[in-house]
Amino acid sequence: MSVWRPLVGQDAAVEVLSRAVAGQGMSHAWLFTGPPGSGRSNVAVAFAAALQCSEGGCGECPSCRTTLAGSHADVSVMRTEKLSLGVDDIRGLVRASALAPVGERWQIMIIEDADRLTDHSGNALLKAIEEPTPRTVWLLCAPTVEDVLVTIRSRCRQVTLATPTTAMVAEFLIAGGAEPSVAAYAARASQGHIGRAKALAHDEETRSRRREVVQMASRLRSLGDCMTAAASFVDATGEEADAITGAQDARDKAELDAAYGVVERGRRPREYAPALAALEKSNKLRAKRRRLDMIDRGLMDLVSVYRDAIALAFNPQAGLVNEELRPEVAEIAAAASPEVNVRRIDLIFAAREQMLEFNVPPALALEAMMVGLWEAGHRPRGEVERGLGEPA
Numbered sequence: 001m002s003v004w005r006p007l008v009g010q011d012a013a014v015e016v017l018s019r020a021v022a023g024q025g026m027s028h029a030w031l032f033t034g035p036p037g038s039g040r041s042n043v044a045v046a047f048a049a050a051l052q053c054s055e056g057g058c059g060e061c062p063s064c065r066t067t068l069a070g071s072h073a074d075v076s077v078m079r080t081e082k083l084s085l086g087v088d089d090i091r092g093l094v095r096a097s098a099l100a101p102v103g104e105r106w107q108i109m110i111i112e113d114a115d116r117l118t119d120h121s122g123n124a125l126l127k128a129i130e131e132p133t134p135r136t137v138w139l140l141c142a143p144t145v146e147d148v149l150v151t152i153r154s155r156c157r158q159v160t161l162a163t164p165t166t167a168m169v170a171e172f173l174i175a176g177g178a179e180p181s182v183a184a185y186a187a188r189a190s191q192g193h194i195g196r197a198k199a200l201a202h203d204e205e206t207r208s209r210r211r212e213v214v215q216m217a218s219r220l221r222s223l224g225d226c227m228t229a230a231a232s233f234v235d236a237t238g239e240e241a242d243a244i245t246g247a248q249d250a251r252d253k254a255e256l257d258a259a260y261g262v263v264e265r266g267r268r269p270r271e272y273a274p275a276l277a278a279l280e281k282s283n284k285l286r287a288k289r290r291r292l293d294m295i296d297r298g299l300m301d302l303v304s305v306y307r308d309a310i311a312l313a314f315n316p317q318a319g320l321v322n323e324e325l326r327p328e329v330a331e332i333a334a335a336a337s338p339e340v341n342v343r344r345i346d347l348i349f350a351a352r353e354q355m356l357e358f359n360v361p362p363a364l365a366l367e368a369m370m371v372g373l374w375e376a377g378h379r380p381r382g383e384v385e386r387g388l389g390e391p392a
């Protein structure tokens with residue numbers, strides 16, 4: 001299977017990239033931008049595989065397979081769990097980028113979070129991008145072009161990824177073996193996020209966790225309900241995050257043990273303990289970031305319910321993201337005006353900002369948010385629209 005096949009809805013980008021692989025419009029620095037879930041890093045990796053492959057990305061040869069698996073000797077991937085990319089991280093990558101490739105083709109450096117470059121680390125990178133070694137290619141990824149330092153982005157060829165349509169996602173899931181009805185549901189509920197769509201299509205637990213979150217919107221009937229909802233929101237999203245990180249942590253530990261020749265009950269080399277401590281520290285950061293990512297996703301699921309309610313208020317036949325919850329959505333639409341539901345969406349975004357930007361503990365931010373969502377439907381209308389914060 002060609003390396004481009006799994007890139008759902010990215011035909012325009014694939015067209016540009018496969019031309020570059022064939023020698024038309026190749027550049028030494030690329031910037032891939034697109035919303036979360038559009039698959040920025042997957043596109044970058046597929047492009048890297050196509051560049052290393054003598055067939056332009058067959059997906060089958062050792063070059064393609066090792067690149068896709070993350071073990072190609074001439075493809076380095078920099079990803080971080082930290083909030084910014086430090087100058088030391090970048091210097092190491094810049095040094096490696098100057099080496100001639102082991103193979104015959106390219107030395108490829110992928111930076112997954114180019115939006116996390118600081119002025120300092122950006123400067124360290126800038127020189128490498130300005131005066132590239134002939135066989136070196138930089139592939140940078142970020143949510144939007146504006147997230148990347150202007151000095152860096154102005155030297156990159158930019159590729160903007162699209163959000164795939166519901167129909168494209170459903171088709172992709174069906175091709176992967178999903179039942180058509182499940183595929184349709186997963187495509188709608190994922191709102192264009194491919195990884196999420198796959199999880200929803202193939203994992204009943206992911207579906208039930210999502211159901212739990214979106215149903216909260218119709219269950220906030222007392223202060224007690226709000227507290228319960230906040231707690232189960234933290235639990236549901238935490239479980240999902242831990243399911244993913246748990247498997248990764250075990251893999252990392254096995255790799256570390258193998259690298260240090262550690263066997264059960266065997267002797268540990270002196271360097272092992274600090275390496276293990278460093279791994280555990282970075283895994284902790286990763287777990288924290290993944291939990292926040294999952295909370296963020298849960299919040300967007302909740303937003304989709306209120307957006308559905310607004311759509312229904314204007315058109316009873318409107319297609320809904322949460323089609324399976326139509327009766328509940330109708331109830332929310334009947335009980336609160338579109339203005340109230342807009343205000344609720346604002347409250348969700350405010351909670352999100354508190355957690356992601358200001359490090360407010362999720363449990364606290366979510367409790368306040370749930371109470372706000374409930375109150376919004378119970379205060380006199382004028383008061384809600386003016387956005388007064390005093391509880392009734």
Ligand SMILES: [Zn+2]
Nearest residue numbers: 053058061064
């Ligand atoms: Zn190949």
